[in-house]
Amino acid sequence: MNATRRQAVPAVTPPSDDELYGITELAQEYGISLRAIRFYEDKGLLAPRRINGGRAYTRRDRVRLGLILRGKAVGMSLAEIEHILSLYGDHGEGHATQLEYLVGRIDATMTELDTRRRHIEAMLGELGEVRSQLKKALAAKRRLGKG
Amino acid sequence: MNATRRQAVPAVTPPSDDELYGITELAQEYGISLRAIRFYEDKGLLAPRRINGGRAYTRRDRVRLGLILRGKAVGMSLAEIEHILSLYGDHGEGHATQLEYLVGRIDATMTELDTRRRHIEAMLGELGEVRSQLKKALAAKRRLGKG
DNA sequence: CCGAGTGCTTACGTTAACGTCAACATGGTT
DNA sequence: AACCATGTTGACGTTAACGTAAGCACTCGG
Structure with a gap:
């Protein structure tokens, strides 16, 4: 390319x-x-x-x-995204307290994201269970129909 | 209570x-x-x-x-959620092909969720980098101001 | 029997995140 | 000069996900 x-x-x-x-x-x-x-x-x-x-x-x-x-x-949401984007600015000249503040905001954002990730993992877990239940049902049916 | x-x-x-x-x-x-x-x-x-x-x-x-x-x-979205909820039904009497179909849908949903999780992890990674950059800047400032 | 509380339905309002459309402006091509 | 592609600014429409308000029905304690 x-x-x-x-x-x-x-x-x-x-x-x-x-x-x-x-x-x-x-x-x-x-x-x-x-x-x-x-x-x-x-x-x-x-x-x-x-x-x-x-x-x-x-x-x-x-x-x-x-x-x-x-x-x-x-x-x-776009509002949240704007919030995050502000963390990606230059801050080259930032005053110390300002930098601390930014770190705090980043930490908050990261824990929020982590929460969201945990939710996703929970859903993945539950779906996995449902899936294996279905698999079990399928296996049973096959034992009846073919074995 | x-x-x-x-x-x-x-x-x-x-x-x-x-x-x-x-x-x-x-x-x-x-x-x-x-x-x-x-x-x-x-x-x-x-x-x-x-x-x-x-x-x-x-x-x-x-x-x-x-x-x-x-x-x-x-x-x-609620539409996506509805889509997922349908995977949690009874299926107790489901025909085999029907169950296979459901397993397929579940697999698809799971990979979608996994994608989303990866997005989150990517953002977490990037934020982590930004964070450490800021920390470095902070440390430098402190060395100048205090050390 | 009456008022308070709870719930139901219908309808309209609201915010976010765009899509669609109209009406130009501009820059390059023929 | 005419034309077309590309781009710009409003203005209005739309969908999702509710909130809010109005008005009727039921029920229960006093």
């Missing part, structure tokens, strides 16, 4: 900047609608630069979008 | 039946609203008997409600 990777790019690529992506690129890449992406922006989850009126997304933006979708897959 | 439990019940209790619960009992027990419980019924997730016009829930119904809430905690 990456075999087509010489320096064939038309040479007009601005040298200082990272690669930028259009909105449709992102939409296709992640299999979501343009509307959804703009919606996330409305909600403050994304803030792409504007180039000539259009939205231009950096790698960081792509990562953020990935986190958004992962959050959704996990069952979080 | 259950200390008031002689056979003081007015004697009109039909002898054949298991214990039944009222809707408010369930609501309080699970900390949800009456409206929510009736809503789940509207959606076909619950089907309590009617006694004298009122809803009467059996232990099985309580279990189902528990599963519903667990499903919600996991981030599933």
Whole structure:
């Protein structure tokens, strides 16, 4: 897939900047609608630069979008996701107490996620039991019908 | 709480039946609203008997409600939950092919849940990294400020 | 028999998370 | 200049999952 990777790019690529992506690129890449992406922006989850009126997304933006979708897959609301995304900021210059605060928020988020995971594991366990019950019933039927 | 439990019940209790619960009992027990419980019924997730016009829930119904809430905690929609609840039915008399089918559905559901769990674990991993980054930054600051 | 309490139904309101549609603006191509 | 693809901003529609409110029925203690 990456075999087509010489320096064939038309040479007009601005040298200082990272690669930028259009909105449709992102939409296709992640299999979501343009509307959804703009919606996330409305909600403050994304803030792409504007180039000539259009939205231009950096790698960081792509990562953020990935986190958004992962959050959704996990069952979080956009509000919760926004909450989490704020933990992924720069904090390069953060004051100590601010960093402590962030760590606290992260810990809280992690325990919430852990709770959710435990719920899932419980369901998996219960489903496993149901499954083996069914298997037992099936085996019994087969002993009657074939043995 | 259950200390008031002689056979003081007015004697009109039909002898054949298991214990039944009222809707408010369930609501309080699970900390949800009456409206929510009736809503789940509207959606076909619950089907309590009617006694004298009122809803009467059996232990099985309580279990189902528990599963519903667990499903919600996991981030599933009511539709998905309904899908799963159907796997918990009686199947006592099920035909063999029917049972096979159910096992298949259960397997599918389990892999879906597993996917979700993996998503959660991924997020937990990433958050853990962010957390340790912050910790490092904090330690550095402390070395500057205090050491 | 009456009022309080409990429950039921019907209907409308609400929030989140988008989808859909209309009406432009722009940039490149022919 | 005409056209088309791509993109933008509203505005309105929609679905899920309830909450809230109104009004009727039943039942039980006094």
